[in-house]
Amino acid sequence: MTMPNSEAATPGGTKCGFVAIIGATNAGKSTLVNALVGAKVTIVSHKVQTTRAPIRGIAISGPSQLIFIDTPGIFRPRRRLDRAMVDAAWSGAGEADIVALIVDAARGLEESVDAIVGRLADISLPRILILNKVDRVANKATLLDLAAKLSARVPFERVFMISALNTDGVEDLKTWLAAAAPEGPWHYPEEDISDAPMRLLAAEITRERIYHWLHEELPYAITVETTSWKELRDKSVRIEQTIFVGRASQKSIVLGKGGQTIKQISSQARQEIQGILETKVHLFLFVKVREGWEGDPERYREMGLNFPKD
Ligand SMILES: Nc1nc2c(ncn2[C@@H]2O[C@H](COP(=O)(O)OP(=O)(O)OP(=O)(O)O)[C@@H](O)[C@H]2O)c(=O)[nH]1
Numbered sequence: 001m002t003m004p005n006s007e008a009a010t011p012g013g014t015k016c017g018f019v020a021i022i023g024a025t026n027a028g029k030s031t032l033v034n035a036l037v038g039a040k041v042t043i044v045s046h047k048v049q050t051t052r053a054p055i056r057g058i059a060i061s062g063p064s065q066l067i068f069i070d071t072p073g074i075f076r077p078r079r080r081l082d083r084a085m086v087d088a089a090w091s092g093a094g095e096a097d098i099v100a101l102i103v104d105a106a107r108g109l110e111e112s113v114d115a116i117v118g119r120l121a122d123i124s125l126p127r128i129l130i131l132n133k134v135d136r137v138a139n140k141a142t143l144l145d146l147a148a149k150l151s152a153r154v155p156f157e158r159v160f161m162i163s164a165l166n167t168d169g170v171e172d173l174k175t176w177l178a179a180a181a182p183e184g185p186w187h188y189p190e191e192d193i194s195d196a197p198m199r200l201l202a203a204e205i206t207r208e209r210i211y212h213w214l215h216e217e218l219p220y221a222i223t224v225e226t227t228s229w230k231e232l233r234d235k236s237v238r239i240e241q242t243i244f245v246g247r248a249s250q251k252s253i254v255l256g257k258g259g260q261t262i263k264q265i266s267s268q269a270r271q272e273i274q275g276i277l278e279t280k281v282h283l284f285l286f287v288k289v290r291e292g293w294e295g296d297p298e299r300y301r302e303m304g305l306n307f308p309k310d
Contacts, residue, residue: 015064017181018135020096024112024119027102028132030166033068036174061178065186069096080295084307090119093163097182099127101150105161106136108146121154126180129156130173135163199226201276206241206269206285210254212264217253222246227286236280239273244290251287262287 021029059066093099101120103113120127131143131148149216158176162169203224210222228240229243245251255262262285270283297307 013063014185014188015178016067016184017064017098017177017183018067018096018187019177020071020093020099022093022099022116023102024104024110024116027104028164029102032061032130032132032162032170035164035170036066036068036165055073059174061174064178064181065188066174066177067179067187069093093123093125096125098177098180099123099125100177101127101156102131102132102135102301103146103150105131105143105146106133108142109149113150117150117153125175126157127154128176130161131159131161132164134161135166135168183265198277199229202226202229202239202269202273203241204270206243206265206283207273209265210243212268213261214253222254224251232282234280236282237277238282238284240284240286243285243287246289246291247285248289251289254287268309 021033023029034057037059057068059068099120101116103109107113112212122169129147131146134140137143143161147161150156151159157180160169160173160176164170203226207222207224210224223242223244225244226239226241230236230238232238243254245254253261254265256264266283266285269285270281273283274281
C-alpha cells in the first residue's frame with residue numbers, strides 16, 4: 001500500500017488499512033461506520049482533503065488505523081453529481097485494501113445488491129460480506145441462505161452477521177479488520193483526526209439535517225460550508241455556515257414559511273454539534289444561491305470528487 005503521508009508515521013508496529021464500504025442505499029453504511037468509529041467521532045465528511053475517495057470515518061483499534069472510504073448508495077445515477085459520486089465510490093474501492101459489501105439482511109438479495117455484486121467481481125481485492133440488520137431477521141437460516149447465494153456469485157474472505165444498530169458483532173468485525181490491515185504508518189496523525197475536520201463534520205451535520213427535512217422537495221444537491229468557527233471566552237463555540245443552493249426557488253424551500261424550516265434545521269444541527277463538542281454552540285446559518293454549480297468542475301473538486309465527463 002502506498003503511503004503518501006509518511007510524516008504521519010507512528011513508529012513501530014503500526015498498521016493502516018483503507019476499507020471501502022459498498023452497499024445499496026439504506027443498507028446501514030453510516031450506522032455501521034458510526035458504530036465502528038464509536039464515541040470518538042472523527043471524520044464523517046464527503047469533503048475531506050484527500051486525493052482518495054471521500055472518507056466516512058476513521059477508527060483506531062490497538063496499533064491499527066482503519067480508514068473507511070465512503071460509497072454513496074446510488075447505483076442508478078442519472079444526474080452528473082450522482083455519477084461523480086458513484087465513480088468516486090468505485091475508484092475508492094479500487095484503492096482500498098479491503099472491500100466490505102454490506103447487505104440489508106432483512107431485504108435480502110434485491111436488484112440493487114445484485115448489481116453491486118456483479119461489479120464487485122471486477123475488483124481484485126480481498127472482499128468481506130457483512131449481513132447487517134440481523135436483529136430484524138427472525139429465521140436465522142435465511143441468513144445462511146443469503147450468505148451462500150452471495151458467496152456463490154463472488155467469493156468472500158469472511159462473512160460477518162451483525163446489527164450495526166445494536167452494535168452486535170461490530171467489535172468482532174473491527175478486530176478482524178484491524179488484524180487484516182497491512183503493516184504501515186498511520187495515514188492520518190491522531191491529532192489531525194480529532195481537530196481539523198470538526199468544521200467539516202459540523203457542515204456535514206447541517207447537510208444531513210437539510211436532507212432529513214427536505215429530501216423530497218429538494219431533489220438537487222446542496223452544499224454546506226463552515227465559514228467561521230470561534231471559541232468564545234465562556235468556552236462556547238460560535239459557528240457560521242453557508243448553505244449553497246442552485247436556484248432562488250430552492251432558497252425559499254430551505255428557509256421555509258416564515259423561516260420555520262431553517263429554524264428547525266438549525267436547532268437540530270446545533271444540538272447535534274453541541275453533543276459532540278460537549279459545549280454550548282451558537283449556530284448561524286446563511287443560505288446563498290450559487291447558480292450552475294452542478295456544471296462547475298471546481299465545486300466537485302471541493303467535494304473531493306472528479307468532474308464526470310458525459
Ligand atoms: N433494525 C436495524 N436497523 C438498522 C441497522 N443498521 C442500520 N439500520 C437502519 O437502517 C436505516 C439506514 O441506515 P443508514 O446507516 O443511514 O444506511 P446507509 O447505507 O448509510 O444509507 P445511504 O447513506 O443512504 O446509502 C436507518 O434507519 C438505520 O437506523 C441494524 O442493524 N438494524
